[in-house]
Amino acid sequence: DAKTTQPTSMDCAEGRAANLPCNHSTISGNEYVYWYRQIHSQGPQYIIHGLKNNETNEMASLIITEDRKSSTLILPHATLRDTAVYYCIVRVGNSGGGADGLTFGKGTHLIIQP
Amino acid sequence: KAGVTQTPRYLIKTRGQQVTLSCSPISGHRSVSWYQQTPGQGLQFLFEYFSETQRNKGNFPGRFSGRQFSNSRSEMNVSTLELGDSALYLCASSLASLYNEQFFGPGTRLTVL
Numbered sequence: 001d002a003k004t005t006q007p008t009s010m011d012c013a014e015g016r017a018a019n020l021p022c023n024h025s026t027i028s029g030n031e032y033v034y035w036y037r038q039i040h041s042q043g044p045q046y047i048i049h050g051l052k053n054n055e056t057n058e059m060a061s062l063i064i065t066e067d068r069k070s071s072t073l074i075l076p077h078a079t080l081r082d083t084a085v086y087y088c089i090v091r092v093g094n095s096g097g098g099a100d101g102l103t104f105g106k107g108t109h110l111i112i113q114p
Numbered sequence: 115k116a117g118v119t120q121t122p123r124y125l126i127k128t129r130g131q132q133v134t135l136s137c138s139p140i141s142g143h144r145s146v147s148w149y150q151q152t153p154g155q156g157l158q159f160l161f162e163y164f165s166e167t168q169r170n171k172g173n174f175p176g177r178f179s180g181r182q183f184s185n186s187r188s189e190m191n192v193s194t195l196e197l198g199d200s201a202l203y204l205c206a207s208s209l210a211s212l213y214n215e216q217f218f219g220p221g222t223r224l225t226v227l
Contacts, residue, residue, distance in 0.1 A: 036216075043118075043204050043218030044157070087157075102147075102216070104157035 003027070003090045009109040018075040020108050022088030025069045033064060034089040034102070035073045037082075037110075044087065044104070047073065083112045116140065118207050118219035126225045132193040135222045139186050139207030145169075146188040147216065148180060151202040163188055164210070192224075200226045 005023040012018040024033065034049040048055055048062045050071075055062045061074040075082055087107040119138045127133050139146050147170075148160040159172040163182035180190045186207070192199055202223050206216040 038157075043206070043221055044216075045218065046215040049215075102159055104149075106156060 003103065004088045004105055006086075006088050006105065006108045008106065009111065011111050011113055012075075012078050014080060014112050014114050015077055018078040018082065018110060018112070020073040020075075020086050020088075020110060021070065022073070023070045024088070024090045027068050027090050028092075030092050031090050032092070033062065033071050034091060035060070035062065035086065036089065036104070037084040037086045038107070039081075039084040047086075078110075078112045080112050080114060083110060085109050118205055118217050120203075120205050120219040120222050122222060123220065124223045124225075126227060127195050128227050129195055129197060131195050132191065133195060133224060135190045135192075135203055135205075135224075137188045137190070137205030137207075137219060139188070139205075140217055143207035143209055143217070144186055145208045145210055145214070146182055146186060147206045147208075148188070148190050149204040149206065150174070151204060151221070152200075157204070160190070195226045197226050200224060 032049050032051050035047040036044040037047055038044045048057055048060050050062045050064055052064055052068055064071045085107040087104045089102050091102055118140055121136045145164045147162040149157050150160055151157045160174055160178055161168055161180055162170040166182045177193045182188045202221045204218050204221045206218045208214040208216045
């Protein structure tokens with residue numbers, strides 16, 4: 001049973017901001033939202049993660065709604081190299097014994113158009 | 115700083131054989147996780163090792179096993195290979211926990227004939 005829901009695919013024009021939504025309506029209070037992406041034929045790449053406050057780093061911004069039931073990953077100025085599958089993952093933020101690790105869903109295939 | 119390396123990159127085996135895959139984490143990283151990626155099931159977590167101990171485990175049969183050495187390098191073994199084991203096997207390392215930022219290797223493409 002998926003903890004997150006993401007659109008299957010999205011298009012974005014090069015140079016524009018890409019906004020990738022993720023629904024996680026059953027998120028628990030101690031669960032973080034993680035974003036990874038996978039460019040074709042490469043291993044996944046960490047982008048950003050957050051608990052309840054908005055986060056920003058050199059790659060992207062993460063906006064989490066006040067009720068934490070959804071979030072948006074923002075790539076401010078998308079380039080062709082940002083074409084990839086983007087995964088939104090919800091998971092507790094500690095090691096924990098017997099935890100089931102990161103669960104990657106189907107993700108969103110983001111296609112940046114020239 | 116060198117990234118996560120995995121060997122071999124490609125492997126072809128036949129049903130019933132066993133295989134061992136190797137992963138060298140980023141220097142200083144103590145947590146190593148393994149994932150299986152197939153077109154049908156996507157990315158699935160296999161297990162995580164930390165300080166030579168398996169700390170987390172996914173829902174895979176006992177044919178899938180692993181270990182970690184004192185230098186944090188890790189190996190994954192699959193015994194009695196089945197056709198459905200054909201997949202990209204990814205290794206990821208992080209400083210202390212798989213919930214920290216994980217750095218993935220390029221993967222080992224295993225084909226079972």
